[in-house]
């Protein structure tokens with residue numbers, strides 16, 4: 455007891471707590487980022503200290519759904535047990551402020567976006583959100599109007615109104631047949647027509663509160679055909695008051711020659727080995743994807759995707775030598791926190807390897823996330839109350855030595 459009390463007295467904000475907060479929380483909890491309030495100064499943090507103690511101890515914050523023991527990621531976040539304990543001791547010790555040193559200006563951690571995007575596409579006009587407390591899913595077409603082919607080297611997204619934007623997904627259409635959509639509801643029967651269009655990219659980028667801008671390795675990029683259209687799928691959270699949103703995407707184009715094209719490969723419901731992909735009302739189900747590849751690849755990142763009744767997600771690769779390469783493992787699927795997991799190093803997957811993906815779903819009435827009460831049969835579909843089972847991969851064709859390439 456005495457030792458603990460002693461330690462608590464020693465922990466102060468500027469010396470011990472600020473570095474933890476600034477590294478792990480401030481990237482989102484600052485003006486114009488996704489966090490609902492700022493965590494910059496002693497005042498910001500101390501007035502919410504109890505709450506912060508709770509969300510760090512439960513590991514709800516910082517959000518990072520994937521198991522970091524399973525694989526290491528460039529964009530991983532999380533506190534160590536020591537850091538969580540320090541926060542606890544600071545709270546128990548009475549929120550000592552300590553002395554602000556000239557070197558630890560909290561503003562330092564405010565991200566500066568020094569590099570300007572080459573193309574910023576904003577929704578045509580502010581989209582009106584009704585104040586009737588309903589989930590709202592909408593499609594918007596954003597023509598690129600690019601006169602020539604470009605290579606995308608990084609993609610970012612800014613929610614126009616972070617109170618209501620829940621998540622978004624960006625697709626690319628090169629047929630120009632979906633043009634003109636501006637706020638089409640996901641429940642509109644036209645969506646099932648559009649769904650037949652073969653999109654160039656079904657999942658160019660997925661954004662959730664706090665997802666980072668994705669940057670591809672140096673000298674690589676995704677081809678954007680001249681005049682292609684972006685299709686933005688927006689999910690708005692229920693709002694008790696009328697509101698508006700006008701979100702934007704930022705694209706960064708290659709200035710130098712792109713030596714290697716970033717490719718995008720989606721393991722999906724078609725690849726399921728135990729079809730049909732139907733989760734019967736009142737039941738739980740597990741689906742598997744098993745897909746063998748014949749060319750070697752270097753994986754940049756993975757993005758797992760399921761909807762509301764998804765529970766767990768796991769993906770790995772078995773090489774022809776029987777070696778297992780872990781990709782991603784999520785034990786507690788949360789529809790609200792889906793992100794792109796970028797590997798620390800490029801991951802080599804040799805020719806003849808098999809991707810294995812396992813997803814579990816719970817369509818019982820006991821599942822609080824079930825969109826239907828009583829439960830109904832749920833199958834594949836774009837709608838949020840339908841289900842999906844995807845693993846989206848960004849990769850490069852393998853080149854000798856890729857496995858030693860650290861992603862920046």
Ligand code: HEC
Pocket residue numbers: 475478479480481482483488489490502505506509510515516517531533663664665
């Ligand atoms: C990736 C972005 C991100 C990071 C990093 C992050 N937060 Fe958050 N935080 C959010 C968003 C978005 C919300 C609001 C949505 C929610 O509550 O789930 C939130 C909500 C919260 C809440 C309110 C929770 C509630 O139930 O209302 C607290 C407290 C909080 N964050 C503290 C922290 C602390 C402390 C850290 C660092 C240890 C942190 N956050 C790191 C994005 C982030």
